[in-house]
Amino acid sequence: MEDTYENEIIGKQFDEERALYHLQNGLVKECIFAGPADGESVLKEAGNIAVEDCSFSLRYPMWHVKGFTLTGSSMDELTRAALWYADHGKITGCKLHGIKAVRECNDIQIEGCDISSTEFGWKCSDVAMKNTSVHSEYIFFDSKNVSLSNVTMTGKYSFQYMENLTIENCNLDTKDAFWHSKNVMVRDSVVKGEYLAWFSEGLTLINCKIIGTQPLCYCKNLKLINCTMEETDLAFEYSEVEADIWGNVLSIKNPKAGTIIVGSVGEVIMEDAVMECTGKVVVRE
Numbered sequence: 582m583e584d585t586y587e588n589e590i591i592g593k594q595f596d597e598e599r600a601l602y603h604l605q606n607g608l609v610k611e612c613i614f615a616g617p618a619d620g621e622s623v624l625k626e627a628g629n630i631a632v633e634d635c636s637f638s639l640r641y642p643m644w645h646v647k648g649f650t651l652t653g654s655s656m657d658e659l660t661r662a663a664l665w666y667a668d669h670g671k672i673t674g675c676k677l678h679g680i681k682a683v684r685e686c687n688d689i690q691i692e693g694c695d696i697s698s699t700e701f702g703w704k705c706s707d708v709a710m711k712n713t714s715v716h717s718e719y720i721f722f723d724s725k726n727v728s729l730s731n732v733t734m735t736g737k738y739s740f741q742y743m744e745n746l747t748i749e750n751c752n753l754d755t756k757d758a759f760w761h762s763k764n765v766m767v768r769d770s771v772v773k774g775e776y777l778a779w780f781s782e783g784l785t786l787i788n789c790k791i792i793g794t795q796p797l798c799y800c801k802n803l804k805l806i807n808c809t810m811e812e813t814d815l816a817f818e819y820s821e822v823e824a825d826i827w828g829n830v831l832s833i834k835n836p837k838a839g840t841i842i843v844g845s846v847g848e849v850i851m852e853d854a855v856m857e858c859t860g861k862v863v864v865r866e
Contacts, residue, residue: 614639836860
């Protein structure tokens, strides 16, 4: 982004349809996008823009934007589907509280934000999120090449059908996360959920705490390194797994293949399998 702009729009209010349509090389600062006209798509098709300290309360404000920074701004619950089909952007210190805030975007950096958005980040690529708080029932569905660092998240059906995801130093309070995901690395994080990561492929958890019932079933190429588990029963059913777990696991059921090393285990269930299960459970001496 350039430091000087051909167009500077400061301290204005807009509510009409496509108010700043196709704005190029512009600074939009301390503006309000709200009003009785209730217009949509205020910055659609813009390029090389900096949006600073603005307030949004209109639908679809930043679609097809190519090259942007969005800083210190707020998008309320009326700002539906705020950023779609956008490329090469940085969002810093913002409040994103509208449904479906980011979708089919590419090369997006998000830092220091407060996000409350159902269906956030669907079908995106090359997204980096840092130092951010997120509440989203369906976060990053069918996205790829995503990294999260120092993120606190609450949700339900998180990271489904994702590919190439890295998570570090995060706290995830979710439900059946990582279903059908491929190539996911989680480090130094707390992952709380039910039915965690079923049908995943290439999931690795390192130095993590895993909490919740029936985790990590039907997995391929699953690895746990130096992890702990709490309230985890019926774990690893039909999974191909290599695991090094400290502490207790409530129960392990029918691991398909591999070796699971635990501190202790309440019960190992090897019965009623619908496929051959040769996985081993070893209690650490």
